[in-house]
Amino acid sequence: MKYNNIKIAKFINRKNRFISEIEIDNKIELCHVKNTGRCKELLIKGVDIFVQENNNINRKTKYSLICVKKGNILVNIDSQIPNYVAKEAIESGIVKEIKDITTIKQEVKYKNSRFDMYFETNKGKKGFIEIKGVTLEDNGIVKFPDAPSERAIKHINELIEAKKEGYEVYILFVIQLKNVKHFEPNKETHYKFYETLKYARDKGVHILAYDCFVSYDEIILKDNVDVIID
Known part of the structure; x- marks a missing residue:
């Protein structure tokens, strides 16, 4: 995925979940934060950031x-x-665990949830994929979530139900950085999420993590990363 109209700036502060102040071209501007997570270890005053300029x-x-x-x-x-x-990578065969795809649909409703992807294969399998972006990193270990997420737990429980009904189901953690050691659920921040993910694994939900090549104007899914759930 390629971005256009990217500029370098300095982060100043976060006014709320959606808006921050930045310094760019020697001026203070408001900037949309496209992530409602805490990102406290990232959004530090004075840090270099890259922003997309909008002409709307x-x-x-x-x-x-x-x-x-x-x-x-x-x-x-x-x-x-x-x-x-993730869709780009699955369609191009980068995600080896999800293969022989003939159909992918996005934002598909299942019971009380809306999963990120529904797929069919040339071998007659049908399934769902839930995608979770990961930005929290500490000494090479990446974790999810960075804030309690009841919504994520709801999605996992619905995937377990779909598995019981015969669907192939996956959770794909897209790690939005490179060169990490492994992925693990963030039990310190949300222990219930950790427990639910562990239970899902034991019930046959496939849990995958892939890192990404990231530049200031591009992000591409790259390599499988070990998932550690003790």
């Missing part, structure tokens, strides 16, 4: 925050992008 005069903000520099690492924090990146 109807928008309240001229810029959208796309990427953050964390030391020598670039972290994409655009929460809208993992679904596109």
Whole structure:
């Protein structure tokens, strides 16, 4: 996935979940934060960020925050992008565990949830994929979620139900950075999520994690990452 109209800026502060102040071209501007997670370890005053300039005069903000520099690492924090990146990768065969796909549909309703993807294969299998973007990293270990997420638990429980009905079901954690050691559920932040993910694994839900190549204007799904659920 390629972005256009990207500019470098400095992060100043986060006014609320959706809006931050940035310094760009020697001016203070408002910027849309495309991630409602906490991102406290990323959004630090003075850090280099990359923003997308918008020319839509109807928008309240001229810029959208796309990427953050964390030391020598670039972290994409655009929460809208993992679904596109995952679909691109599945269709091109990068995700080896999900293969022989003939049909992919996005945002498909199942019972009380709406899963990110529904798929069919040339072998007659049908299934659902739920995508979760991951930006929280600590010494090479990446975790999800960075804030309690009852919505994520609801999705996992619905995947378990779909599995019982014969669907192939996957959770794909899209790690929005490169060069990580492994993925694990963030039990310190949301223990119930950890328990639910562990239960889902034991019930046959496939749990995958892939990292991404990230540059200031691009993100591409790359390599399988070990999932550790103790």
